[in-house]
Amino acid sequence: MGGTLAAALLATGLGLYATDSGPFRDNYCWGAWEANSGPSFLDDGKLDEPGSHRKSRETATPSAGHPRGSCWVEVTSGDDDDTTQDAVRFSEKVTVQVGPLPAAKAGRHDWLAQHFHGSAAPLPDGLDGMVGRHRAMLVLPEECDVDGTPSVVTLRGESWGDGSAGRKPMPFAIGTHSDMARLLLDVANTTMRHMGCAPEEPLTISSPFVTVAEDSEILGDPLCRIPGVRFELGRDRTVRFQEQVGAVTDRLQTCSLVWSATPGSEDEPVAQYVMTSSPRMTALFGGLPEGEDHGLVRATCDGRETVFYGHVQGAAAVDLAAVKRSFKNFVASVGNRIGCRTEGKA
Numbered sequence: 160m161g162g163t164l165a166a167a168l169l170a171t172g173l174g175l176y177a178t179d180s181g182p183f184r185d186n187y188c189w190g191a192w193e194a195n196s197g198p199s200f201l202d203d204g205k206l207d208e209p210g211s212h213r214k215s216r217e218t219a220t221p222s223a224g225h226p227r228g229s230c231w232v233e234v235t236s237g238d239d240d241d242t243t244q245d246a247v248r249f250s251e252k253v254t255v256q257v258g259p260l261p262a263a264k265a266g267r268h269d270w271l272a273q274h275f276h277g278s279a280a281p282l283p284d285g286l287d288g289m290v291g292r293h294r295a296m297l298v299l300p301e302e303c304d305v306d307g308t309p310s311v312v313t314l315r316g317e318s319w320g321d322g323s324a325g326r327k328p329m330p331f332a333i334g335t336h337s338d339m340a341r342l343l344l345d346v347a348n349t350t351m352r353h354m355g356c357a358p359e360e361p362l363t364i365s366s367p368f369v370t371v372a373e374d375s376e377i378l379g380d381p382l383c384r385i386p387g388v389r390f391e392l393g394r395d396r397t398v399r400f401q402e403q404v405g406a407v408t409d410r411l412q413t414c415s416l417v418w419s420a421t422p423g424s425e426d427e428p429v430a431q432y433v434m435t436s437s438p439r440m441t442a443l444f445g446g447l448p449e450g451e452d453h454g455l456v457r458a459t460c461d462g463r464e465t466v467f468y469g470h471v472q473g474a475a476a477v478d479l480a481a482v483k484r485s486f487k488n489f490v491a492s493v494g495n496r497i498g499c500r501t502e503g504k505a
Contacts, residue, residue: 187201187215187217187230187232188215188217188230188232188255188346188349189217189220189221189228189230189346189349189350189353190349191345191346191348191349191350192232192342192345192346197334197338197341197342198333198334198338198342199334200213200232200234200251200253200333201232205234205236206234208236210235210236210237210248211234211235211236211237212234212235213232213233213234213235214232214233214235215230215231215232215233216230216231217229217230217231218230220350220353221257221258221350221353221354222353222354222355223354223355223356226257226258226259226303226305226310226354227257227258227259228256228257228258228350229254229255229256229257230254230255231252231253231254231255232252232253233250233251233252233253234250234251234252235248235249235250236248236249236250237249247320247321247322248320248321248322249318249319249320249321249329250318250319250321251316251317251318251331252316252317252318253314253315253316253333253342254314254315254316254317255312255313255314255346256311256312256313256315257310257311257312257313257346257350258305258310258311259304259305259306259308259309259310259311260308260309260311260443262308262446264447264448267446267447268431268470268472269428271431271433271443271444271468271470272415272428272431272470273294273313273315273428274289274294274296274311274313275289275296275405275413275415275431275433276289276291276294276403276405276413276415276431277402277403277404277405277413277414277415278291278292278293278294278403278405278415279291279294279295279296279405279406279413280336280368280405280406281406281408281410281411282297282340282364283364283366283367283368283369284363284364284365284366286362286364287437287439287440288343289406289413290336290339290340290343290368291336291339292332292333292334292335292336292339293315293316293317293331293332293333294313294314294315294316295313295314295339295340295342295343296311296312296313296314296343297311297312297313297343297344297347297362298310298311298439298440298442298443299311299312299347299351299356300351300356300358300439301439302356302358303351303354303356307445308445308446309439309442309443309445310354311443312343312346312347312350314333314339314342314343314346316331316332316333317331318330318331328425336368337364337368340364340368341364344361344362344363344364347362348361348362376401376402376403377400377401377402378392378400378401378402378416379402382402382414382416382430382485383402383404383414383416383432384404385414385432385488385489385492385493386488386492387484387485387487387488387489387491387492388432388485388488388489388492389481389485390430390471390475390478390481390485391478391481392474392475399418399419400416400417400418400429401416401417401418401419401426402414402415402416403415403416403417409436409461409497410435410436410437410463411433411434411435411436411437411440412432412433412434412435412493413431413432413433413434414430414431414432415428415430415431416428416429416430416431416475417429418473418474427473428472428473429471429472429473429474429475430469430470430471430472430475431468431469431470431471432468432469432489433466433467433468433469434465434466434467434468434493434497435465435466436460436463436464436465436466436497438464440466441457441464441465441466444466444468451483451486451487451490452483454468454469454470454471454482454486455467455468455469456490458490458494458499459499460494460497460498460499461497461498461499465494465497465499467486467489467490467493467494469482469485469486469489471485
């Protein structure tokens with residue numbers, strides 16, 4: 160009798176999970192997050208507004224045999240009864256990706272532009288990753304590598320309004336740096352347990368964030384305030400270019416340049432400059448073509464292997480001489496700052 164009852168309860172529980180109802184409805188991303196446990200997109204209070212609802216989706220839980228996975232949580236708001244021309248629906252979506260890096264060169268450049276963005280700050284306490292208000296990235300321990308390629312966990316937030324003028328992207332901060340770090344580590348610790356590569360103690364953060372990116376600003380000369388890094392893009396166009404100076408430490412330096420084609424459009428990556436000497440972070444550049452002509456060189460700085468990376472695309476990439484000159488000067492300037500010997504002259 161007891162076994163029959165237990166089986167019935169188990170079957171009922173599985174059914175509730177499959178239909179996203181009952182006591183399991185408040186769990187997201189393989190059980191890593193729960194409702195009312197952090198940032199506003201998980202707050203049930205947001206669902207009290209008319210027409211508001213939250214939905215989610217996830218792939219199979221990442222495992223040793225299938226190390227890739229993704230999930231997302233989306234909150235939509237707006238009055239469903241408003242049928243006027245001015246009616247607008249708003250959506251906020253948080254997406255998680257788990258698994259090894261993209262293998263293709265173009266995919267890797269896009270990934271690096273997203274996750275080494277100047278708006279993100281490095282994680283404290285020796286963790287290898289970066290966190291911003293709407294993006295985050297963590298490199299998992301070497302035990303989680305797949306065929307020698309690092310596995311990573313990423314978070315990305317996006318928001319938009321959808322009305323008579325069409326769908327338009329809108330600013331969206333998922334939460335504070337601490338909120339983002341907690342979300343990131345909750346997913347990382349959960350998936351590492353399932354993948355069989357979790358460390359003995361879960362990853363945690365106890366120190367505050369000490370390096371926070373500056374606000375973005377119009378393209379400067381020199382770019383990123385790095386001597387010798389500059390592009391001639393025309394005065395009438397520079398207002399559409401925004402640079403973001405990020406971390407500037409002995410082990411990490413980042414800067415991003417993006418282009419906004421029209422007000423309200425999504426930013427398009429234009430230039431990305433990164434210096435890193437963390438072993439797990441430098442591993443993220445493995446497999447890409449190396450050399451000054453490819454925008455990727457390595458040097459030994461204070462006994463640490465250091466990567467210097469620069470990638471330029473779009474209008475700024477037309478002048479190849481400026482691209483090569485700027486990268487060479489980036490390597491020389493940052494290399495001199497952190498006390499390592501590199502070729503080139505700023």
